[in-house]
Amino acid sequence: MGISRRQFIKSAASSLGLVALSPRLGVAATSRIATLRAAPMEQSIRAGAPRTNFWGFNGSVPGPLLRYRKGESVRLTFQNALEAESAVHWHGVRVSNAMDGVPYVTQNPVKPGGDFVYEFALPDSGTFWYHPHQSSFEQVPRGLYGALIVEEEHPIEVDRELVWLLSDVRVGEDGLQVEDFGRILDIANDGRIGNEVLVNGRAAGAGNVLEVRSGERIRLRLINAAAARVFQLELHGHAMNVIAYDGQAVEPHAVEHLIIGPGMRADLVVDCMQAPGSRFLMNDTHRRSAGPIASLVYGDARPLRRKPLGAPMRLAPNRLPEPDLAKATEHYIMFQGGMRGAPTMGIVDGKPVRSHELMERHGLAWTMNYTAEHEHALMHEPFLHLRRGEHVVLRMINETDFVHPMHLHGHFFRVVGVDGRKEARPVWRDTVIMGPRQTIDVAFVADNPGDWMYHCHILDHAAGGMMGTIRVA
Ligand SMILES: [Cu+2]
Incomplete structure (x- = not known):
């Protein structure tokens, strides 16, 4: 053949x-x-x-x-x-x-x-x-x-x-x-x-x-x-x-x-x-x-085989640093903003502004822990500082009515919880979707030193304030 x-x-x-x-x-x-x-x-x-x-x-x-x-x-x-x-x-x-x-x-x-x-x-x-x-x-x-x-x-x-x-x-x-x-x-x-x-x-x-x-x-x-x-x-x-x-x-x-x-x-x-x-x-x-x-x-060709191929589908896992939840530090990130249910204020360049100014004056619409960050050129200090080797749980609280696929650079994390319930089989991800009003817990070992982007992968949301860096040092 x-x-x-x-x-x-x-x-x-x-x-x-x-x-x-x-x-x-x-x-x-x-x-x-x-x-x-x-x-x-x-x-x-x-x-x-x-x-x-x-x-x-x-x-x-x-x-x-x-x-x-x-x-x-x-x-x-x-x-x-x-x-x-x-x-x-x-x-x-x-x-x-x-x-x-x-x-x-x-x-x-x-x-x-x-x-x-x-x-x-x-x-x-x-x-x-x-x-x-x-x-x-x-x-x-x-x-x-x-x-x-x-x-x-x-x-x-x-x-x-x-x-x-x-x-x-x-x-x-x-x-x-x-x-x-x-x-x-x-x-x-x-x-x-x-x-x-x-x-x-x-x-x-x-x-x-x-x-x-x-x-x-x-x-x-x-x-x-x-x-x-x-x-x-x-x-x-x-x-x-x-x-x-x-x-x-x-x-x-x-x-x-x-x-x-x-x-x-x-x-x-x-x-x-x-x-x-x-x-x-x-x-x-x-x-x-x-x-x-x-x-x-x-196509019309005679079948290649009559029963599905019997070969295993399971892939050998990569070696990723396993987070230990018992000793992990917990950090919280709350997301607010968007057209519906926008917060009444956000912090831009260190100053609180009303939400309509956030949009009209700054072109921003989303906050993480109350702060709306600019794109890279004007970006501020990291919003989270982690020790190298630190075991971390990030609790991500979506207070918006929108979906956000959140991406962390330089690391993979396990998705360990959804709305406070533990996941039975936590999968590794580098991007996880938060549904509207959903809370997602992810766990990882901060083993890769540097300033790493953490942002929504709806790229307009990232441009609208939903981005920042996490420093591993
Ligand atoms: Cu988003």
Whole structure:
């Protein structure tokens, strides 16, 4: 089946513009990409559509897929061919602080025409991604994002592996991006939601066809690179077996709905056991305006196998420092703000201001422990100081009516409690969704020294005050 299978994979891959790799075929893991160049570019989001203006890495949206093996080192030169300052952040990779890519906090911003060399080791296998951290509410939805995959030492056996970067874009009828970034109306609500959902830079929907063969096992790495859109995915006729969240192994389990907020990832194993010629939808059901993401269409080829592949789905866990709750110090962070139920005041630059001034004068809408922080260039002292090696429980109290995917840099944490109830199987995450009015407890060991961003990954919320740094020293 060698050639026909390869052709089949190639055609399935090109139809979606996605990357298909098969660990069973022994594809080389080491990315040969040495340069990431950010520049304005254009591409069509569907066949025959007018071209849409983007900012992309190496001329495409998403940027090139970076793929390495666990334990390898990365050396990449970032070249800034934009007319704006930028830098690259490696979401979820436990890098040293100087390589974290946060302008004004961990490095000087890379000026237009400038470059910066990133060099770091990859301690964890998993599904990660990269994007700028400067004016990210604008630079990410303009198209600057890509996947960074780190293979396990012993990858699980599958027939095919796919990486889907989910995102969206706000386009007009002329196909051009509507450049209304950073409006207070978006900042103070759910964030700026695009009107076209994208999978790997191409329009999602029922017409976004993934050809599958009956009997095959697919590993699907999902990354939510949208600035604000939360996805709740359903896959008809198939079990979605989650094997990792945010790149970290979990006990394989089937879910009916998969909620994946901005910044978050999920690795799925899907056994395609339906009949040749059949067709199924993957739907997003999170928003009223949501709809199909993709169609799974079975080819006519005879089934690859009659029963699902028996190989284990469980991934070997990465070695992460285990927090000891008995000796952990507790810290509280309260979140307030937004259009509904906004607080009556917030502290900006050390001075209390009324909430309407917060929005009208400062363009801010959210507070953490009463303080609304500016973006990096004007950022103040860390709001939390941790000793290196300190075991920590962060209790995050969401006093808002909105969802917030909260992301901590440089560390993974265990989600140990929800609304005061202990989680039976606390998962590792680098980004956790807080529902409206929900309280989430996370625990971690602050073992990575430096000033680390802690922020909402709805990028308009981050720009609107929901960001700050945690110092580990
Ligand atoms: Cu938020």
